Amino acid sequence: MGWISTDSEHEGWAARVAPDGRLSASSTAGGMLFKGITGHFPPDKTLPDYEVIPDRQIIGWRGQCECGWQGEMWERVTSAEAGDLSRRRDYLPPEEPAYASGEVEDAIHEEWKAHIAPSEAVLGVEAAAREYNQAGHRLDKTVAAAKAAGASWTDIGRAVGISRQSAHERWADMPGSEPA
Numbered sequence: 001m002g003w004i005s006t007d008s009e010h011e012g013w014a015a016r017v018a019p020d021g022r023l024s025a026s027s028t029a030g031g032m033l034f035k036g037i038t039g040h041f042p043p044d045k046t047l048p049d050y051e052v053i054p055d056r057q058i059i060g061w062r063g064q065c066e067c068g069w070q071g072e073m074w075e076r077v078t079s080a081e082a083g084d085l086s087r088r089r090d091y092l093p094p095e096e097p098a099y100a101s102g103e104v105e106d107a108i109h110e111e112w113k114a115h116i117a118p119s120e121a122v123l124g125v126e127a128a129a130r131e132y133n134q135a136g137h138r139l140d141k142t143v144a145a146a147k148a149a150g151a152s153w154t155d156i157g158r159a160v161g162i163s164r165q166s167a168h169e170r171w172a173d174m175p176g177s178e179p180a
């Protein structure tokens with residue numbers, strides 16, 4: 001339905017906004033479905049907890065994410081002259097289906113991407129940390145094997161790029177390694 005983050009933790013979309021501020025769940029033939037019964041709009045015939053709000057009553061759009069995040073409002077205005085995307089206002093004729101325009105949809109997508117940017121960046125840290133830990137385990141194993149094969153702490157330290165003393169301090173207690 002919308003945009004999905006790399007880790008699938010976030011799914012976002014451009015939601016339509018009802019006059020009372022509710023955000024659309026999905027669409028039906030008669031209009032958009034909004035969760036909750038206020039009595040101001042006709043109830044949906046099949047979903048008991050939803051009301052149907054006609055397209056002409058949609059007051060704007062905003063980003064929404066499964067995690068609970070919401071973007072700033074993009075207001076629907078009723079005349080072309082009042083439309084001004086730099087002020088988050090877009091004109092949509094009342095008789096049109098209340099989809100966000102391509103520009104507004106793109107802008108909301110950008111807002112959502114900014115919302116997930118920290119978690120996307122942390123995925124890179126996670127991947128690097130995993131490799132780092134795996135490399136650490138491999139280093140321990142190869143040092144143990146080198147020691148068992150008769151290499152000195154000096155040889156091992158040189159291979160790692162540290163001093164004999166540092167190599168000894170780091171691995172002397174490792175199971176299988178001999179004292180210096």
Ligand SMILES: [Zn+2]
Binds near residue numbers: 010011066067116
């Ligand atoms: Zn999110």
